[in-house]
Structure formats: structure tokens, C-alpha cells
Amino acid sequence: MRLWPRIFFVNEEIMDTDTIAAIATALSPSGIGIVRISGSEAVDIADKIFRNKNGDRVGVDNFDSHTIHYGFIYDGSDVIDEVLLMIMLGPRSYTAEDTIEINCHGGPFVLKKVLDAVIKNGARLAEPGEFTKRAFMNGRLDLTEAESVMDLIASQNDFARKNSLKTLRGSVYKIIHEMRESILHETAFIEAALDDPEHYSLNEYPEVLKEKVAVLKEKVDALIDNSISGKLMAEGITTAIVGKPNAGKSSILNMLLGEEKAIVTDIAGTTRDAVEASLKIGDIILNVVDTAGIRDTDDVVESIGVDRAKQIANDAELLLYVIDSSVPLDENDDEIIDMIHGRNTIVILNKSDLKPLVDENAIRNMLECPVILTSALDETGVEELQNVIIDMFFDGSISHNDEVYITSQRQVEALRKVSSSLDLVMNSIDLGMSEDLFSIDLMDAYDSLGSIIGEDTNDDLADKIFSDFCMGK
């Protein structure tokens, strides 16, 4: 029956006391988008992630209201995007709260990363219609608009709930449901023992719990890791094209681009992670990550070498390994093959119009991944490549764990909360804190998991105590 985290969470949302953020423009592969932050911590949060071109913090809190500033958004020490930051202090803003708008240029993938950085630094993802609702509650909107705001909240919440459930595959639901049950069972045991200490003993239980929590945390972290593949249906798959110089990497990219008339976003120079191009295959967005060489000549790649490719490959979720099939494999290929082993890879045997010197089946056996023959010259194989990518995505192989998808950022955010709550439990155990304190973080984790699968906490704990443990006189 414990309601505490839920009440807390709901209150924050309802009473407009926390700082919220969202992408304020429609997500499209176009270059420009705005991340909006509103609330008392908006300025502080912006200050933590905004730097000048020298990478120094400039003190967003010193900016005058209604001014625009050029700079960069950082996630830790990494640059994410080159941006314009606009500051509007309350009450002279849409929501009448302190508001920051970050104009980004890097396309949907970068936009999400900026939002991610904002959330990591203390904002909460806004609920549907929440900016408008705040504007209204703070007296910024006319009374006549109230009804439409109410409609908006009602319908969008409904939609969001249905939608978020729909996007959860059965297996994810099952995993989360099982984790919740397990957390609830442990909490119920603690509570049963506290309620009836003469029946249930907690001696040596903390060590047992710690092991269980560690297992749970591993699962949660795996879900977070795997969520990337799911969320990329909307946000794109980080894709790297690797291969030896002259294998034809740039021509493969051009081929893909040419076919799909995708928009190339030119944000060169901002970061080594910068997206060279976003292209759409069916519903899937590929964010092809910049390898400096693709833009210039293959010669430049040589100077950067395999080390560079390794870095990129580590960050990428999909690797396109381009091999010039007219040249035999050499030790450089061995190194690349070592590096990409076990990762989501599609091997492209390019220049299939020439006499093959590389054995297609040998590659297939060695890497256990799809192999496609292409010829940039006669533009063959592009369609097959696209189909393979779509297949890989939909059958779930672009994911470290079969078919576990967490699709929305909201869900990922909830999972992160779960993970940190579980950390707190383990921390409390290590510090030798009393068992009654474990319950607090366990139930926080329980509630966050519930928010993913749309299950509320109500009398769950009391029910669980009574159903799992024999209580009382």
C-alpha cells in the first residue's frame, strides 16, 4: 500500500515544481530543431552543458533575458553540437518560467543527444502538453484556452499510454513485470519481517538481497543498452562504414544517398561523432558517422588508420564493412575482422563487376554475418543492402540481446532511474544501513518500472506481504 514514490512523482508533475525538457520541434531528418527547457533549474542545467568555442563554461546565469548566444553543447567532455542558446527568464516566457531554448543543427540524432544531456543534468522529460499546461497554470493563457488544454492532456495522455504499451514487445513487458514482482517480493519480505520480527528474521538477509539486486541491475542495464536499437526506429542507427583505403566506402555511401535522396547534414568540424549523413531506409534512419576520409579522398583515411576505425566501430551500432573483392585480403583486413567480430556487421563485397579474389563463403563463415555483393559502377546491390538492413532491424539482430526493445526515451529515462535506485540499495547494504531503508529505494525502482509498463502502485505491497508471507496471530 506504500504510495510514497508515486505520490512524490505525481506531485512533481502535477505541481509544476520541477524542470522539464523536450524537443520542441517535430522530429524529422531536417537539420534544425529546438530543445526547450522550462523550470526553476533551466538556467542551471543549461550552464552545466553549454560552453564557448574554447570549451569553457561561460555562466549562462549571467546572460540577460531574451538574448541569444553561440556555443556548443557538451555531454561530459564530449561535444555534441554547435548551437544557438536562447534565454528567456520568467515570467517573460511562454510558460512564465525560466526557459532555455537550444537551437541545434545536427539532425534528429544529435537533437536527442542534446535532450539526453539536458535530462542527465536534472531535467525531466515533459509530459505531452505540459509546456502548454504550465503556461496556463501560470496565467499565460486565456481562460478560453483552458478547455483545449484539458482536452489535450486527456487525449495525449491516453494516446501516450496506449502507444507506449504498444511499442513494448511482449518479451519486454514480461521481463519488466518479472523484475517488478521480484522487487516487490523482496520488499514484502523486509516489510513482513519488520512488521512481525518474531516470525521473520532479517539476519544475513542483506547479503542475499545484494546478490539479487545485482542481478536485477544487470538486467536493467542490459535493457538500457539494448534500448538503443529500439529507440533508433525513431532516432536512427549509428552506422559506420569501415574498410581499407580504396575499398570504395565513399561510393557505397553515395550510392545509398543517391538512391534515397536523403538529406546530408553538413555540420563538419564539430565533433568526431558528428553525423555525416542521415538517410532513411523504410522506417529506419541510418546516421552514418563521420570518418574523416569519406568526405575527402581515400588517401586521408590511410593517415588515420585502423585505430580511428576502431573508435568509430566501438560507438556504432551497425558496421558496414566494405571490401574490395578484386584485391585479396591482407593483414589490414585481419585486423578489421578481429575488431568487428561479434558486432552487427554487414559485409559489402564491392567492385563485384571485377574478377573476385575474395571468397564470399569464406567471409560468411568467418564473420557469421550477411554478405552482399555490390558494384558502385553499375549500381547493383543497393536494394539488397537496404533489405538486409531492414531485416536485421526487424528480426532484432541489431541488438545485443534478442528481441528486447525499449523504444522511447521516456522508458529509457525510467530505466535509468531504476538502475540508480538499485545502486542506492546496494550502497545502503554496503554501508550496513538498517533494512527498513532498503525498502525506500526498492519501491522507487518498483515504481519506475511500473511507469514503463503502465502499471500503477497501489495496494501492491500490502497485498504481496499478505500473499507471500504468513502474518500475524
Added chain:
Amino acid sequence: MVIEDYEVAIVGAGHAGCEAALACARLGLKTIVFTVSVNSIAMMPCNPNIGGSSKGHLVREIDALGGEMGKNIDKTFIQSKMLNSSKGPAVHSLRAQADKEDYSREMRKVLENQDNLTIKQAEVTELIINDGVVGGVKVNTGIEYLTKAVVLCTGVYLKARCLCGEAITYTGPNGLQSANYLSESLKKAGIVLQRFKTGTPARIDKRSIDFSKMEPQYGDRRVVPFSFSTDPESVQKEQVPCFLTYTNEETHNIIKSNLDRSPIYAGVIEGTGPRYCPSIEDKVVKFSDKPRHQVFLEPEGLNTNEWYVDGMSSSLPEDVQVKMYRSVPGLENAHIVRNAYAIEYDCIKAKQLKPSLEFKKINGLFSGGQFNGSSGYEEAAAQGLVAGINAAMYVLNREPMIIDRSEGYIGVLIDDLVTKDSFEPYRMMTSRAEYRLLLRQDNADIRLRHKGFEVGLISKEQIDYLNYKEEMINSEIERLKSIKVGASKKTSEFLISVGSTPLSTGASLEELIRRPELSYEKISQIDPDRPVLNDDIIEQINIEIKYRGYIDREERQVSQFKKLENRLIPDGIDFKSIHGIRIEAQQKLTDFKPVSVGQAARIQGISPADIQVLLIYLKTRAQSMNGNKEEDDE
């Protein structure tokens, strides 16, 4: 005949009725308390103890507000234990074995000698209600008592029915007369009733128990009193042990093979029983994997041979009971003085009540205790006290005293009762309190004494001590923060000598106390200039310092919680007309009529989106009303 001598009538003199009656009388109102038997005032018809996990908190809170239960158990306990003392302070809970007869007699003495209070043995049969306002009660002899307020504390007596296997008697507990007429009158007044059940185990003759086969369970060496007003030295006395034994396979087989004769399993009982207090039949059926269950033998008092068999409540027939109890080690020759039985009774759905425990539909009518669908002496007393205080506030035309969920277990108890549909008697548990770290039994006085003082049940002297105590806690913590100790050799040696680690740089005394292995008391040697403080003050200092992080976190949550609680929902809102709230939610809100947005949010089936819409609606309503006012001004 019509009697108009009294301002408040209390129906029932159990644990709820006693607190309600004393509160009203002490607040200066002419009060009459009705009981079916004067001999059963403050009777403990079930377990012979007061307190326990979370219930101990309730008793502390009752005491902080000026109630009687804590003082009474301090006078009459025969064993006392602080449960969970090795756990965090939030779950420490006092539990005392009572001498039942003594407890009842002492409470009766208090009532008998209370100014403004009259005890009357009579069965109340009818409520007098005029146009939605209570006007008094009518008793079985036909006499009408006209009062301004009535507090119903009928416990388990309404249409009570006791079951012991096939043997059914239409009585209250212990064969006492049940109240068979009031239910009809309540129904006529539009009050919705439901039927609950509970049960109690057998009482066994001490001379037939072989204690050598059981493990003795002793009380604490140093007893902590329940009441903040009791001198701790006065409760250090000789205590009696309880004894632990276990059921076994044979016991379980006897029960299983006779289940068809259990009224519950045979479907004879219609009432809903509590899951937290299952009969031994329930335990054996639902937890069939457990090879044994604990059984505690507890004395009913010092002047009786009856012992209570905690853990084996039952409604099986007497012949099965005999076999069942005798299968337990130490009870082979047990002679049952009183059989175990189940009892069924009428109670209300408490969502008909406001948080003040006044009926939403009937002004001046209050209720408390098992009548409201709770279980337990402590839960009853807590509600009785609140209902009594608020009946007095009503008569005195003052604001009701409301304790919210962030202020006390009493608040959690009442809020749960009046906000949620319940299908079994409600028992308090610490896990029901979301701000458990703030609602400790040790700080009940700090949390609630001021309220008790405002109401008028706490004396000037008591509140003066509390103010002094709070001041000393705060100033001493400040002092501990300000005094720094260096990493000197002397300090290091001291720290090592008390099992801690030496300092590498300077630290404040407060930081040292925060270490798990240290405490205020333990560092006295390196803090020679400290003031002389009472133990209760030192306890608070330790807790405040050691749990500050967690306490801060809950205090932040409380400030959020308060914001929603303070958004009141005005009377007369038509929830069904609010565009954007789902129909299901509209119905729930109409049904419950929550007093605040906070309460609305806790009703099952109300989503956060519904609450958002409700908030916007309330704002538009307020704005348009302000707008109208301005127009009127022009």
C-alpha cells in the same frame, strides 16, 4: 422521557469510545458514554497486549495528543519489549503485555473520575436525525438523549454473531450482549453498512501447560514507557515471560481433515476476514509449504490462570480445537477455558466519512474504531480520540483537527480508511506510511503535541517542556556542527579506542556522530564542555544527525505532498461536468467527494491526467469567480 443534560453522546466504551468520551469531557463538554456492560469498559477481548509494529507508533501519537491509552498501559503492563531495536529508528516499536483485567479496571477508574463524564449502561437502538443533522440517541428503554453530537464506537457489537464450528451464538465477544437494533436505524439514515469478521484463539488453563517444552520470551531489561508523561523509573519492574512453541505436521493434518467443519471453508461465514490475522486454518491452507507455524503463549494477567494462544485463532468446532491445540508441544494436556471463535459484525464503509471522521451526509455524527472497518485496539483508540476531539470541535464551533499523512500514523490510518475501498478490517503497518522516517515513535511528541495543545488536551506545562526540548535539540546540533576536532594524536587514540578510524583532517563533532560506530554518547570524552541533557533529547540528536540524508529526502517529499493537500476542492463541484476527466474518474470523484486534490489523487482509478485536468478546472473556476467578483465591484 427526553434527557437534555448532555452535549455529546458516545456509543460504546471500548478503546475508541473511552478515548472519545475522555476527549470530549476534558474539553469541557457534558458527555455521556453508553455501554452494554459497565464491566466491559476498555475490555481487551482478543490479544493481551498493546502496541507492536506500527501500533506502538499509534499509542505514542495518542499520548502526544492527550489521549489515555499510553498512560493506561504504562500502569498495567506485565512485560514490555521494544521490537526491531536492532533496526532503524523508524521501525522501532513498543509492545507491552497487559494485565487485561487491570487494564480495563484502570481505564474504568479514569472514566469514572473524569469531570463532565457520565457512564450509562444501556443499548443505543436509534439515532435521532433531523434534516441531516444529528440530534441524539434513543436507548432500548425508550429514553431519548438529545445531544449536539454523537460519536459511534460500536466495535464488533452490531448484529454480532460468534462461530465455533457448528455452534453459533448471537452475541458480542465473550458472550456479551450484541446490539441488534442500531444497524437498522443507521441504514434508515442512509449509512451504508458492510459485514466484516475477525477471530480469536482459545484461552488455556496455565496449570495444563507444560512450559518446559517451550522457549521463554522475556521482556527488555530496561523498559521504555509508552507515555511521554510517564516517569521512566516508574516502569522498571519485575516482568513475566511469554513462551514460544510450534505447530507441527500432526496439527496441520487435524486441521486439513476437518476443514469441512470450519464455518469459513464451509461457507457459513459471509464476513470478510483480515489477511494479516489469519486463522490457523487459513495459514495451513494458504501456506501449505510451511511445515510449522509459531505459537506464542501469553498470560492474560497476573491474577488469572488463563493463557492466550497467539497464532492459533480458529473457528473450528470445539472437538477439533481440543485435538488441534493438544498436538502442539507443551499443550498435550491443555484444558481450554474459552474456545477459539470467529465473530461477524456490521461496520460501515468509511469512505462515507470526512477526514475529521464526521459523516459527510450527517452533521454532528462522528465515528471511530472497528465500526469504521479497522482492526486492533490501537487503531480503534486513535480514531476514537480523533472522532471525540472533532465532535467537541463541532459542538464548540471550532475547526476540526486533521492529522495528515505526513504528520502521523493516525493520519495515514484515517486517510486510508476514508479514501480507499476496504474489503477487510484495516490494520496499521509501518509500510503503509510513506514518510516512515519522519513518523517515528520517538518523535511523536514533537510531531503532535502542538496539535494536542491547540485542541486543549495538552497542558501548558507539557508544551513548555516540548518547547524546551526542541530548542535544546536544535541548539545542541548547531553546537556539534561548530566544534571541530583536529587530527591530533589524542583524538586518533580516542577514536581507535572506541573502534573507529582516526581522522586524516579535521572534522566537526557532528560529522563524527554520523559515523555508524559512533554516537553522541560515545564521543563524550572529546567533548568535555557539553551541556547536561535528558535521554530523550540525546536520542533525537543522534537520530537527526545520523539519518539527516534520508530525513531531508522525505521532508522534500512532504513539502510536495503538502502542496497538493492544500489545494482544496470546494463543496458542490459537479465532477461530471468537468470536460476532459474520464467518465470512470468522474464517477469515482462524485462518489468519494475528496476534500483536496491530494486526496483525489489517492483514490484508486484516478490517473495523473485526471488530476491535471482537475487542477486546471479548479483554476479556471477560481479565475472566473474572481472575474465575476470584479464585475460585481464595478
